[in-house]
Amino acid sequence: MMNKTPLYCEKIFPIFPWDKIESVLLDMDGTLLDxxxxDYFWEQYLPEHYSLLHDISVNEARNQLLERYQTVQDTLDWSDLDFWSRELGMDLPDLKLRINHLIGVHPYVIEFLEFCLKQRKKxxxxxxxxxxxxSIKLAKTAIGPWFDRIICAGEVGAAKEDLAFWDRLRAMLNYDPKRTLLVDDTEKVLFxxxxxxxxxxxxxxxxxxxxxxxxxxxxxxxxYFKELLPR
Structure with missing residues (x-):
């Protein structure tokens, strides 16, 4: 489930007034975690198991799955393991656990979290x-304790691509939008x-x-988050 972003854009360098930022909202997959x-799970590992289940080629399995993924893109079902377990007749949490050795934190993430705490950011x-x-990823990476709160879109009742998510999130966290930084690897979420x-x-x-x-x-x-750290 790869994100589509524009190609060949010139980099816009980040310059943030940290003294004006109170809250830092961080995405997980692609932002904090590799x-x-x-990508490997949804585009390779799951198609391999799906192909065995239905006696089809891995390429055919991948094509079928990609088509099904697209029907629920930008909705809660997109990343709902229970939904896909029911839809595909497979135990997706178990399959994820089998390759959890591939779960990893991006370089300089911990240093950035440390920096934010020293700056007394929420x-x-x-x-x-x-x-x-x-749960699988927090157990593997142990990054949970760094955060004041961890919120899944399922708890909010909408995906981050949906404006309703942000209205509800603000009510839950009571943050000042103008003094909040969001870091994400999906442009649609940022828009x-x-x-x-x-x-x-x-x-x-x-x-x-x-x-x-x-x-x-x-x-x-x-x-990398190193670019936001003081030199």
């Missing part, structure tokens, strides 16, 4: 990931957050260690 795990992990997927009124938006241009860098044409971009 998205290679998710830290929130905001993810579209299903709660069962979140929606900007419509909501978030003051500071940042795009992650290297969500997967196995894919080439793609800068945003519309938002400041980073490859």
């Amino acid at each position: 998205k290679h795990f998710d 830290l929130y992990l905001i993810t579209n990931a299903h709660s069962r997927s979140l 929606t957050a900007r419509e909501h009124g978030l003051g500071y938006l940042l795009f992650v241009a290297r969500p997967s260690s196995r894919q080439r860098v793609q800068y945003s044409c519309n938002f400041p971009s980073i490859e």
Whole structure:
């Protein structure tokens, strides 16, 4: 389930007035964690098992699954492991656990979280990931304790691409949009957050260690969080 972003954009460098930022909202997959795990799971590992179940080629299985993924893109079902387990007749949490050794934190993430805490920023992990997927990743990476609160889109009742998500999230967290930074690897999420009124938006241009860098044409971009740390 790879994100589509514009190609060949010049990098817009991030310059944020940290003294004016109170809250930092961080996406998980592709932003804090290497998205290679998710790309491999949805585009290779799951199609392999689906092909065995239905006695078809891996390519045919991949094509069938990609078509089904697209029907629920930008909805809660997109990342709902229970939904896909029912739809496909497979135990997706179990399959994810089998390859959890591929789950990894991006370089400089911990240093950035440390920096935010020293700056006394409120830290929130905001993810579209299903709660069962979140549990697997938090158990593997142990990044949970860094955050003031962790919120799944399922808890909010809408995906981050939906404006309703942000209206409900603000009611839940009581943050000041104009003094909030959101970091995400999906441009559509950033556009929606900007419509909501978030003051500071940042795009992650290297969500997967196995894919080439793609800068945003519309938002400041980073490859690694090191770029936000004081030198």
